[in-house]
Amino acid sequence: MTSRELLARLVSFDTTSALSNLELIHFVQEYLAQYGVESQCIDDDTGSKANLYATIGPQDKCGIMLSGHTDVVPVKGQPWTSDPFTLTERDERLYARGSCDMKGFIASALAIVPQLSRQTLHMPVHLAFSYDEEVGCLGVRRMIDVMEGLPVRPAMAIIGEPTSMKVMIGHKGKRSVRVTVTGQSGHSAYPTEAVNAIEYAAELVAEIRRIHAEFKVNGPFDSDYRVPHTTLHVGVFNGGTALNIVPNQCTFDFEIRHLPQDDPDVILQRIQDYAAKVLLPDMLGVSVKVGFDFMTLSGYPGLYTAPDAAVVEFARGLLSEDSDVSKISFGTEGGLFSERLGIPAVVCGPGSIQQAHKADEYVSLAQLQACDGMMGRLVERVAR
Incomplete structure (x- = not known):
């Protein structure tokens, strides 16, 4: 044939x-x-x-x-x-x-x-x-x-x-990750007595965007690639049920497409540290039933x-x-x-x-x- x-x-x-x-x-x-x-x-x-x-x-x-x-x-x-x-x-x-x-x-x-x-x-x-x-x-x-x-x-x-x-x-290599943010629900008239999962998820998304911007400016770079540096991207974002309910959960998916010389574990750890050390303490001030969960969806070197x-x-x-x-x-x-x-x-x-x-x-x-x-x-x- x-x-x-x-x-x-x-x-x-x-x-x-x-x-x-x-x-x-x-x-x-x-x-x-x-x-x-x-x-x-x-x-x-x-x-x-x-x-x-x-x-x-x-x-x-x-x-x-x-x-x-x-x-x-x-x-x-x-x-x-x-x-x-x-x-x-x-x-x-x-x-x-x-x-x-x-x-x-x-x-x-x-x-x-x-x-x-x-x-x-x-x-x-x-x-x-x-x-x-x-x-x-x-x-x-x-x-x-x-x-x-x-x-x-x-x-x-x-x-x-x-x-x-x-x-x-x-x-490039790739790492895909799903983040689940658990907050504390409540009436939107009393938002200070709740933990808004969407808002904290958004703060973490903003940090991911800042890390991407750093790679864009500082590299490392490889001009053989059309996009010559490691990139981070958030592609899916879901949360909330009604406008008058402070959402208690939000999930989003992001990916790291990295140059072979960049370690995705190091990048992911930086994101996790920001969640645990910068965002979580403020959330815990309202409720102990809050947190961040990171689940790897897929990846290859x-x-x-x-x-x-x-x-x-x-x-x-x-x-x-x-x-x-x-x-x-x-x-x-x-x-x-x-x-x-x-x-x-x-x-x-x-x-x-x-x-x-x-x-x-x-x-x-x-x-x-x-x-x-x-x-x-x-x-x-x-x-x-």
């Missing part, structure tokens, strides 16, 4: 993160089996989702890993002009949910399996396909747990997120791979045209592979992130063909 034919099959499976990805995983497993390639499914706790890991070539050598996530973001509420789960060609573009992010890369990787299986490889190619990347790089952690026990691990990894087929050597690392040279050598390496602000599973397994990684895949997560997502035919070219050169590299 060609990469285009495989892509049509892959996008036909609705693998929105809230749903199962097993139909897609079983399709891939059966496809690999046709060519004598054994694969391992690594299930989640519910048995409704799975990662897939396979090795083509010598089992006792490290080799190169091609990594991609199988889940996609929802289409609900988006004004698609064609069926998002049917690959549709218009104007040299292939439209479907996941065509760009990131089933195009997976299709291109699967398309070279017949060639790889027919040849004697001096270097293995590992396939690592995960679930629930879109909701915090969750599924790949289960796969990494298994890989930690392998006698031989990949020497390097290419993460096929959409980068317009440019080699990216770094990305940043990625930084040295420009002269072997994986960078390897990946650049697979491209038809050499170009400077750069960095991306969105996250990938590469940081987890690097941090937990010591596998140096780069990010390189077909399509633009600007087309992802929106209606009429697409990958251009030219980009998919460029990825096919990269995969063809990979076959030559590992077989010679």
